[in-house]
Amino acid sequence: MEIKSMHFKARAAAQLANAGLQANLKKVKGKFVDKRRDAIADFCAQGGDFEALREAGEDLRDRVLADLDLWLEKFEANATARGATVLWAKDGAEACRLIVDIAKQHDVKKATKSKSMLSEEAGLNQALEAAGIQPVETDLGEYILQINDNEAPSHIIAPVVHKSKEEIADLFARVHKKPRLTDIGEMTREAREVLRSHFLSADMGISGGNFLVAETGSVALVTNEGNGRMVTTVPKVHVVITGIEKVIPTLEDLSLMLRLLIRSATGQPISNYVSLLTGTKGEGDFDGPEHLYYVLVDNGRSNLLAGEFNAMLRCIRCGACMNHCPVYQAVGGHAYGWVYPGPMGSVLTPLFTGMKNALDLPHAATLCNQCGVVCPVKIPLPELLRKLREKQVEKNLRPLGERLALKAWAWVAARPALYHLGTRFAVRYLKWLAGGKQSIPVLGVAPEWTVGRDFPAPQGKTFRELYAQAKKS
Amino acid sequence: MRVALFVTCLVDLMRPRIGFAAIRLLEAAGCEVIVPESQTCCGQPAFNSGDRAAAAMLAKKVVAEFEAHEYVVAPSGSCADQIRNEYPGLLADDPDWHDRAVALASRVFELTDFLVNVARIDKLPSDFTGTLTYHDSCTGLRSLGIKSQPRQLLDRLPGVTVREMSGAEECCGFGGTFSVKFGEISAAIAERKCDNIRSVGADAVVGGDLGCLLNIEGKLRRMGDETPVLHIAEVLAGSR
Secondary structure (H helix, E strand, O other), X not given: OOOOHHHHHHHHHHHHHOHHHHHHHOHHHHHHHHHHHHHHHHHHHOOOOHHHHXXXXXXXXXXXXXXXXXXXXXXXXXXXXXXXXXXXEOOHHHHHHHXXXXXXXXXXXXXXXXXXXXXXXXXXXXXXXXXXXXEEEXXXXXHHHHHOXXXXXXXXXXXXXXXXXXXXXXXXXXXXXXXXXXXXXXXXHHXXXXXXXXXXXXXXXXXXXXXEEXXXXXXXEEEOOOHHHHHHXXXXXXXXXXXXXXXXXXXXXXXXXXXXXXXXXXXXXXXXXXXXXXOOOOOOOOOOOOEEEEEEEOOOHHHHHOXXXXXXXXXXXXXXXXXXXXHHHHXXXXXXXXXXXXXXXXXXXHHHHOHHHHOOHXXXXXXXXXXXXHOOOOOOHHHHHHHHHHHHHHOOOOOHHXXXXXXXXXXXXXXXXXXXXXXXXXXXXXXXXXXXXXXXXXXXXXXXHHHHOOEEOOOOOOHHHHHHHHHHO | OEEEEOOOHHHHHHOHHHHHHHHXXXXXXXXXXXXXXXXXOOOHHHHXXXXXXXXXXXXXXXXXXXXXXXXXXXXXXXXXXXXXXXXXHHOOOOHHHHHHHHHHHOOEEEXXXXXXXXXXXXXXXXXXXXXXXXXXXXXXXXXXXXXXXXXXXXXXXXXXXXXXXXXXXXXXXXXXXXXXXXXXXXXXXXXXXXXXXXXXXXXEEEEOOHHHHHHHHHHHHHOOOOOOEEXXXXXXXXXX
């Protein structure tokens, strides 16, 4: 996907000014935050310990990542033994090449797709189209985006969360050339009718993968719409595209991860569908693909394994961090400008696409840690964002003015006499600016502050001055 | 108990009365209060901006100024957390300074936490009356577990009723330097916080971190709302 994350600030401003989007974003809280809270309360009421589960999830993911190569080899051996072909892609471009080659080899004209963020990373739809293969998104949200001129998703599990029902009703009426419907059930039925013929006529299905189970060579898919099953069982060829970090050792581990993932993502105790797909169609099987391929993509992941950002590879793509993020809630996913929004996106985008492409993202966070406390695998997101800020300073990537201001401030703060003189001057200046009022409406030294709020006037003298006076008297 | 007050740079600059209120409360709890004169800032703005060298320099300064004292108390969860939980890691490369930071860390407290759990304050000097709503500041809440402490203290004031707002634990949008780097986003987040505050209809909004309070006050005033915005120390210490 084209990288636009360098324009975060301008994109965020546009999103803040978009009244329709702002109304739509308000859904996020009720839809995800409250549902997650209730699901975890239910789990705990039944004697479960969600904190212990998070710790187990963290341990499991760390254990896998410590020996990732070995677990991947085990997965490859077991998947291959069950008739699958495992292919490795160092980046998105290679993944696209491999999948286009597979399609050509099997004479594929049309490929149905279930949701995959890696497909977005790789720009797979564009690559397929360029090769004359029609990609059809079948996740309802992704379908809506595709028929809306290939719009980008704004959330990793709810790609059209930025759209209202009315916008989608208009879009369906325009694209489906049918009377405008307003009932969600009817609209869904209309989309399903369109998709049904694609499901039956596609020569290849492309899915993502929530987890790869090493001991069985299976892929686990967590979905709510059932489209994933159509994509992975009807066509003669099934291609799984996912990241190399998604492997877990056993089915027992899968049950742990499902408990964590689904509650964290949608607040359901379990999703409508959990598919565990193993191998090609066997003798006597009614369905399943004749050919099964895994395209396991690195695209920057292995670079993180040995470094200080390795905790990010624990991520299981639940979306809880963005759902709980005050910045995401304010500006929505498109502001972030690449595949992954919110706190996890602000860490991944600079690491996957290059620091310089996303200078704002690590700073576009209040470090409130609402993300960190909900992360099902306990990724210390604020700490990682702060480390990225340190990397920017180390590499001299911050604006000169900011660097100088920080250096000057720290230099003065280390010299108490000078600092006290400076603060005495500063409070008097601010007091003068307030002109007897309690608020300063425009603050020249920090103009960003007063864009949307006043700056409260200082009391008048510094604590130090008043304390010294009080001690004397 | 001998307590060194870490005033915090924002209280020093913007709201000295919070510092004096903290002193009154600590004295009411039977503490002897010392205010180390050379203190400036805990260095968090540098730390969160990625300038580790500047942050480490200021951390050493704070450690040297405060390590001789039995306890260190700050009227801010954010600054207390910086000293308590971040200094040891920040000074990890220097074994001597690291040990000194670790030795100091466990003696550093946020004000209400200290009053409830260490000094076990008995009588509060407050004469405050009215309904209040309490904003939980992120760092105090999520890094130091400051949640029940301020409420326990407010509950002891006979004339005070606490009315919880919706989303009390949600960020107000301040975020330190975030507030001046992304002013529009910061103000948009503050607006949601202020909507929640206004829906409660309390006589005042109270919190434990001046950064958040300045943000909330600035947004309320811009919205034309004159609800008083107070630090918990001001409420507990009463007017004098």
